[in-house]
Amino acid sequence: MSEFAPALPTVTVAEVHSLLAQNHSNPHAVLGPHLDWRGLTIRAYFPEAVHAVVIPDEGEPQAMTACQPEGFFEALFPGLTAPFPYQLEIHYPHGDTHTMHDAYAFGPTLGEVDLHLFSEGRHERIFDKFGAHRRTVDGVMGTAFAIWVPGATGVSVVGTFNSWDGRLHPMRCLSNSGVWELFIPDVWPGALYKFEIRTQDGRRLMHNDPYARQSELPPGTASRVYEPGQPFRDGQWMSRRKAMSMRDKPVSIYEVHVGSWRRLLEESNRPLQYQELAHQLADYVLDMGFTHVELLPVMEHPFGGSWGYQVSGYFAPTARYGSPDDFRFLVNHLHERGIGVILDWVPAHFPKDEFALARLNGSAVYEHPDPRKGEHPDWGTYVFDYGRHEVKNFLIGNAMHWLEGYHVDGLRVDACASMLYLDYSRKDGQWIPNTYGGRENLDVVAMLQELNGLVKLRTPGVMMIAEESTAFPGVTHSTDDGGLGFGFKWNMGWMNDTLTYFQMDPLFRANNHGKLTFGLMYAWSETFVLPISHDEVVHGKGSMLNKMPGDVWQKFANLRALYAWMWAHPGKKLMFMGCEFGQWAEWNHDTSLDWHLLWHNEHRALQSLVRDLNHLYQSESALWADADPAGFQWIDPDNAAANVLAFLRKDPATGRQLICIGNFSPIVHAGFRIGLPRAGRYEERLNTDSQLYGGSNIGNDGGITAEEIPWDRQPYSAMINLPPLAMVWFLAPDAPAPVTEAELPTDEVVVGPVASVMVPVDAAEPVVFIPAPQAAAVTPAARPNLPAHGKAKHKSKQKR
DSSP states (O other): OTTSBSSOTTSOHHHHHHHHTTOOSOGGGTSEEEEETTEEEEEEEOTTOOEEEEEESSSOOEEOEEETTTTEEEEEEETOOSOOOEEEEEEOGGGOEEEEEOGGGSOOSSOHHHHHHHHTTOOTTGGGTSEEEEEEETTEEEEEEEEEOTTOSEEEEEETTTTTOTTTOBOEEOTTSOEEEEEEETOOTTOEEEEEEEOTTSOEEEEOOTTOSSBOOTTOOOEEOOOOOSOOOOHHHHHHHHTOOGGGSOOEEEEEOTTTSSEEGGGTTEEOOHHHHHHHHHHHHHHHTOSEEEESOOEEOSOGGGTTOSOSEEEEEOGGGOOHHHHHHHHHHHHHTTOEEEEEEOOSOBOOOTTTTTTTTSSOSSBOSSHHHHEETTTTEEOBOTTSHHHHHHHHHHHHIIIIISOOOEEEETTHHHHHBTTTTOOTTSSOOOTTSOSBOHHHHHHHHHHHHHHHHHSTTOEEEEOOOSOOTTTTSOGGGTSOOOSEEEOHHHHHHHHHHHHSOGGGTGGGTHHHHGGGGSTTTSOEEEEEOGGGGSTTSOOHHHHSOSSHHHHHHHHHHHHHHHHHSSSEEEEETTTTTTOSSOOOTTSOOOGGGGGSHHHHHHHHHHHHHHHHHHHOHHHHOOSSGGGEEEEEEEETTTTEEEEEEEOTTTOOEEEEEEEOSSSOEEEEEEEESSSSEEEEEEETTSGGGTSOOOOOTTEEEOBSOOBTTBSEEEEEEEOTTEEEEEEOOOOOSOOOGGGSOTTTOOOBOOOOOOOOOOTTSOOBOSOOSEEOOOOGGGSTTSOOOOOOOEEOOOOO
16 A cells, blocks of 8 residues: 555545545536646546556656545646646556546536526426437537436436446536536447435435436336437428418327237237337328327336336337337338327326436425325326426426427327316315415416427427316417417317217117217317227226127127217317227237237228228318317207217318218118208218128118208208118218308207207107118218229118
8 A cells, every 4th residue: 555645635635535425516626637826636536446547638648646545546737727638547456447538527518507497497408408418528529417416415427337336427516406417428329327316314326317318128227328310301291290280180090009009929929119110000000091190108117017107217218119219210200101190298297116206316306295295196106396497397398308309299198187186086184275275286287388388389280188087177278368278188078978878778878868969068168189098998998899788780880880970070089009990808008909800800890980980081171170160060969769969060161061960779760851951962971881891781872862841950851761870971062152141040050069958759750760671881982092882782671
């Protein structure tokens, strides 16, 4: 030990002890280059090293003096008045030598403006500053690390580049911001890392990076340095999106869980990787006519059984299916094929796993400190502290990261009700009222309003969708009017009422007719998406097909009728994978969909119906011009006894009209008179009872002709055959010359929603419950992408 100096000549003992204890808030004050009256002093600390040399970029190397405590080294360059670029050559026992740039020779990579904006929760690109980012500083390549850990006594970067030794790269805390920062030269993309955090009570915690853009493959929990390498080539798509409002466009969303859509059984049942999924999913979605895919959360998560809804890496696509570049490839490819991409986003809660956000400094940082606001009683998770500026900035920055960094076209915000209500799933005494004594979480309201306003400003054309299961007012109303500012809201009321009705034996449907008509009372109170989501086919609820009553034929018929009802109803559409071809089993995230069912005609026929619904929906503006209540008109809302509903969908801009009629009883209604708005021939565009869809093929020989017999408050009518458990759509003839609103007889037309009233069928109406004599399949126009299939007549049959 005689070669070691007795102490560091220019540093106090207290500072050395603080550095050794890894609780020095500014290690740069001790390490690196320092100017004083003697010249330039360079200090370094490398435990276990036996020798160190300073190698200037210009000039001769100079050996450093070994000091006590062991591992400290110091070199004096007398008379210098400015630092110079250099590297350190570190010698270890057994001949190991490492040459590197000194991490403590560089200034901060965050500025005062960054810290100020972050402290106010207003840094719009905080994701470019925090986390791990490749930087060139003073001509040296490396990685800049930054993390917000208020209250920590010390933070170090540990990883594969320093043998996970927290003594080698302690970070500095920038002023009183709680932000710790360090630029480490020569750390390359792919390196694994974590943050070692010292708590007030002396514990040492290891956490992944809250802002990490790539994660280690689970069950590993480290973060990974990432630099984007996959370019986007979707400029045309992005330009169109910027100028487009999806409220005025057809939107049909295919909801997908990446890990279970398709699996490769021949390769140990592994899931498709992002790049493999890109081609197969795009081909399928285009064939089926969906406009968007919505992916269950792809953000990194530790437990696959959470389906991604318990997030541990908010800024990183899960490594289960590939790298972030692979995910960029997926989004880019879908865009190049004309398909939008929506992600589920989970700002409502996060898991208690000790390696992630939970108790980052040993106490509450991202979560609210009071368990009455900071813990979720249903899910055993923590709830974000939405009133803390830095937490709000984290969440808003995370949303913008996916929209801007990955060109995602929309976010479906999960579990909004659990955020908006302070008493959500809590009993009296388990929640804290807001400052006005109410149950609304005003911090969440403010955050969502700010987020939606920023999205509209920065990424116009993006869809912000709320999964909000209550009647919280103004979810899709403008923030200028006090609304939350979302573009769309899932219509959970419609979903629950519709499923309740169709799960019911038709014998009891007459007394529940209002389950279908009630939704039109509020259909324009918000801008809705009609969801048949993953939540409806799990946890013992049964698959969509198995929910339906009756024998196998009736189950398929009921499901076909439900889907046609959904596609004819005002609102955008969402369907979970597997529902389109009628899975018998509930969804299982660990296995592939049951694609083998498509070997069976009835499943293939149901898939054909969904395909035709989508293509017909896109081609008929009357079905998606639903922002205006004038696009809907009841014809017969009250025929509960016959289980019949009839209504008109129209495009107010063009006058194009579709007549949609549903017979939700298992009885054929032949010679059923229905009111019609215009004279002329009505073309049958869709019939869910077509033999092409597995039905009994009862129809109307391709169309009906209106008679000048007023009916159902309409000036014309026709006798039609209504097949059992089915819907039929007719395209109205072209409109005559426009008629002003003043010329319309106000007592003959019902526009928009009306109340459902249970009334008996008028005895004068010729409704008969006998088989139709002869009928036709759907017209070729109903299947625009398929060959014509003719008008072959078939003997009618009655399904009971």
